Amino acid sequence: PDKSEIAEVLKKSISGNLSVSSTSGDTIITVDGKDLGKLPVTNFLISDGIHTLEFSKPGKTPIAKEVWLRAGETREIFQEWDDDYTLGALNVLSYPSGLKISWDDYLKGETPLFSNDMSPGNYKIEFSKQKQGEENTSYILDEEIVKVEAKKISTVAFPVKLLNGLDPANESIWVNAGEGGIYPQFGKELIFQKLSEPIPGWHGISTHPLISGSLDATITAYSQEEVGNGKMAITFFQNEKDNYTVELENSRISLYKFPSDGVSIANYEFKNNDPEKGRPVRFVTDKDKQQLKIYFGNKKVFETEESFHNLWRIALWIKSDSPPKSKTFRSFSITYPKIALPEK
Structure with missing residues (x-):
């Protein structure tokens, strides 16, 4: 790599990502005195530390906010004005x-x-x-x-054709989920890193709401030998209280339907934990048939009728007691097989 590429990598290692938006398209933002223009501003690299954001809008008194952003953290800030409460x-x-x-x-x-x-x-x-x-x-x-x-x-x-959802170029599809302390690092794989002592429980990332067509999503977790003692989970849901969650611990993988009585509805044992293949979990929906199928590896372990009254989301989780730096998921892809993009 040339010097500019090295400088960019170093900058990202000590910076966080800031995205700022507002209901009003006339809102202008400055960060530490630097004018960034009208909102929205997305994926703005900003150094680790405390920064001053100032928002201005014609006819309104400017508003200043202080934001503390850590390296590796992604923050989304929303500015609302009292005359925008209906928008x-x-x-x-x-x-x-x-x-x-x-x-x-x-x-x-x-x-x-x-x-x-x-x-x-x-x-x-x-x-x-x-x-x-x-x-x-x-x-x-x-x-x-x-x-x-x-x-x-x-x-x-x-994501009509998203073949590498963990690539930094596709980071915009994700939002942080759970409490702070553990932050994602995107690249060839997904790594969760502890930057501070996290609140006990699950931490992770979630996709934005996905259109409710017939989708095919595959998430491949690393083998247990590669992950270590980290406990991971994948959630496929339309709302937080009613969801399908897959838990991966050791070589065992279990599916739960929440609300749950604690009893899994499907289980599978990865006997040959080939690092090249990992542990794939696949969700396939059919909007016309109102149907959901779930696969562990190449085996279909669950099939059910499912309403499509809300947009789907997918979340990737890791337990707070996992190692300080954990390799978790090696790939993430979504396609909509019934939809063909026009040839160029």
Whole structure:
């Protein structure tokens, strides 16, 4: 690598990621006196320490906030004004990016798309793609109803073809879950590192809400020999209280349906913990049939009818008593097999 690449790697090792947004598109932000322009600002690298954020908007008194950001930490800050209390915001992501987004019969732009000053309500979001050489023709890939609420940012992600979800380039699909103290490091694999003493329990990351079409998601955990004593889990859910959670401990893997009486509904033993293959867990949904299938390795261990009344999310967890630096998941992919992107 050249000197600039080395400098960039070193900078990331001592920096955190800051994303700032507001319901008002007129909000301007400065960080430590440096003007970053109008919000939103996403994935801004900022050094470890305490920083001053100042928000300004025409006709309003500027507001200053102090933020303490640790190296490796990702923080999302939301600024709301008293005259914006009836408005919300919408964040639309796709993988790959560049999908055209429409609602209310109007083309709004391409992903990633952030829209301020939105009235609360349900919006029918349409995802489409233009085929190269056919400027006046767009192919509708899918659509989703998204609820925008006052004083909140509603996010929907469409990973129509996300083959490497742990790559730093795709970090925007993730948000931190659980309490602080353990933070993710994205790269060729997912590493959780303790930067301070965590609160006992589960810590991890979760995807933004995913459109509720027919998806196929595979998460491969490292073998127990590679992980050590770390206990991991994967949750597939539409809401936090009603979910499917897979726990991986030693070579054993167990599936629970929450609310739960503590009894697993499926179990599997990885007898040949081949580090090259890891421990794959797969979730397959069929929206037309209202169906969910779960696989451990190549074996289908569970199948059920499932309502598609909310957007799906996937969370990856590690227990707080795991080693200070734990290799956990080696790969994460999502596709929507029934949807074909137009050829270039």
